[in-house]
Amino acid sequence: MERAASSKKSNVAYLANGIKHWFKDNLGIIIALLVLCVALSVNPITAKTFLTVKNIFNVLRQISTNLFLACGMTMVIILGGIDLSVGSIIALSGCLAAGAVVRYNLPLGVALLIGVLVGLTIGLFNGVVISRTTIPPFIVTLATMNIAKGLAYVYTGGSPVRVVTKEWQFLGAGYIGSVPTPVIILIVVLIVTAIIMNKTRMGRYIYAVGGNAQAAEFSGIKVSRVKFFVYAYSGLMAGLAGIVLASRMYSGQPTAGEGAEMDAIAAVVVGGTSMAGGYGKIGGTIIGGLIIGILNNGLNLLNVNSFWQYVIKGAVILLAVFIDYLRQENKDRIKVSVK
């Protein structure tokens, strides 16, 4: 009994330590996020609208799609890879799920499952090719990106598949209690992803393979299995994002998710994950996603021309990565001096 109690206490200590580290590692972007929020709260134009429960939930609802993708993308990038197919998977999975309801009268549950499975299938395909061959992930997922997008257009003939039932809207536009459904799903997905990354052997293996694939193999890690898992997970997340978005838009649209892979990559990178692989945290990605989402929302509230929004978003990404670069540079300098 005593032992159990003390071990429980140390788990709390580890958790506290983990939070402390999360705070310390992400200090730069946490401050950036707070500055952004404070600026929007005190600005006379946005003060009334930004800090309302309705707007915050609205922002989170919008962010959820990007963060689903970013969860998979964080793993992929830590693994040292990239997944360009996720944006197109959103389109295909949404269209097929909507089509299942409208065209074949399948039950809602089955339709949604189809949507998720479409994502998983493409992810599995990416995983098989990337883990069995040496074709670069960039090329493989560039190909599946085009294939998925093409299939979405072929299936829909280019026009949205509309679904008007109330049940259909629940997933993306509905509420559980007073909280939007996607926000609930997002919290679950984030927790699951964080657990995989931090609490399982697979999580460690992802960092190991991304850090040094050859050393991972020498350590008895089944590298191809790890790659396979990560791309499958990324596909699954994209499938999930697809049905949630299709639900929110009352339709499966072949144009949905266009460029979404880039927003996901941006969230991951702003969150401090290294494009070189081997290093990064899901905790950083969450903040990265929030910054990009709130920035979008803020610019909309400020009535900034949508063309200029791209310019500002690009500058913010560059700035965030540049700050990280300076920090890294500083670290390296210290490393050299120790040597």
Next chain:
Amino acid sequence: MGDRLANGVLLQMKNIHKTFPGVYALKAVDFELRAGEVHAILGENGAGKSTLIKILGGIYTADQGEIYIEGKKVDIREVHDAQKYGISIIHQELVLVPYMTVAENIFLGREPVKGGLVNAARMYEEAQRLIDSYGVNISAKSMIRDLTIAQQQLVEIIKAISYNSKILVMDEPTSSISEKEVKFLFETMRNLTAKGVGIIYISHRMSELAEICDRVTVMRDGSYIGTKVVRETTNDELIAMMVGRELKNYYTRDFKKDGEVILKCENISDRKMVKGVSFEVKKGEIVGFAGLVGAGRSELMKCLFGLTREYTGDIYIDGKKVVIRSPADAIKQGIALVPEDRKLEGLFHVQSVRFNSTIVVLKEFIRGIAVNRRKEEEITQAYIDRMSTKTPSMEQAIGKLSGGNQQKVMIGRWLATSPKILILDEPTRGVDVGAKSEIYAIMNDLAKSGMAIIMISSEMPELINMSDRIYVMCEGRITGCLNHEEVTQEKIMRLAAK
């Protein structure tokens, strides 16, 4: 040799100071190089050798101190300045472009030009002439990536020499080449010194000093300790200068007579480098594997460790035939492999000592999603203690430790699997003397506890002083087995070059 020491002074570095934020890297270091001399710089990792060289090469600038070349004070602020004063540096890591030819690499950045275009014909012709003049058998048209590491090193040296340098710096040039190529390298060095070139030679290998060096300067903790004429000093004196204390037993080894055979390999082949190799290893034995680079030693171990899927032949462990198709299989059979190239095959650089220590034994503390952090830290700490690894904490990124401490973590990683058979491929490469001696002592302890150890090494003294038996390999075959009592360097060389 005596007359060489009377030659004019080529280079003088006086009272060099260098600080980095928080660290005093060089404190009042003096160094002198005469024309036609090979002058070694000795020191453990972190002694400041590389910093000194980088100041000479214009990569760093000294905070204080003067550099004189042939008596004239010079100001070296960037790499270009160093080249201007005839200084060439061959770095430890090869910096050739793999997808370019030998000639393109040699003339990189100063290609002969004709009418605004690269004059390829002249470039290849000149490169080939240069290569031939050193009696090297390499085509100027070969792609760098198709050459062996040793050949690449030679290209690097030829490239450095082709600048007509007066001062040549070699940073551990023999760390990745075989005995035979070392001989060749030394010959080339003698040719150069005969022409009046001064060579600064950085190496961890004491055995090379007597063979090639005239003088040796010892550094420790960023300070200048002293300069000795090589033939007037002893290894023991130099080691004492390097570590600042007397190392009593450099090699620790209680030789063992008989144990049961734990590993028996019959007719192992990998259809490439390994051709029908049979050998056995007993409990409590340290078995050395000698041979030149490319003899197939590392490849043989890769078969044993499941890294080569297409091997043929039989492996018996404790008398039972086993099939090993993956490292996971090998680990299950109680085999551990500490690989040759730590950086490439071992380290997860950005990750912590803890992560690196436990990656092979995650099963012991992660079940499903339950991580027993305390157990993890216990395991990590146990092997930090066991290996006496010096690290500020177990959360320290392993990339920031010295080579010796990194190697200790690598060995600890595999000891954590409680192996029956431990394969060490070049266990002390890039490891400083102090840590080397500690690693030898640990190997001895492990063997005494009954572990069977296989050691591949290119360092003769280490093989001879640590192994109960030494198998010598040549071109994929075992050409002989020498017992501890009978082994000599000459016997090994004869078998290795059969």
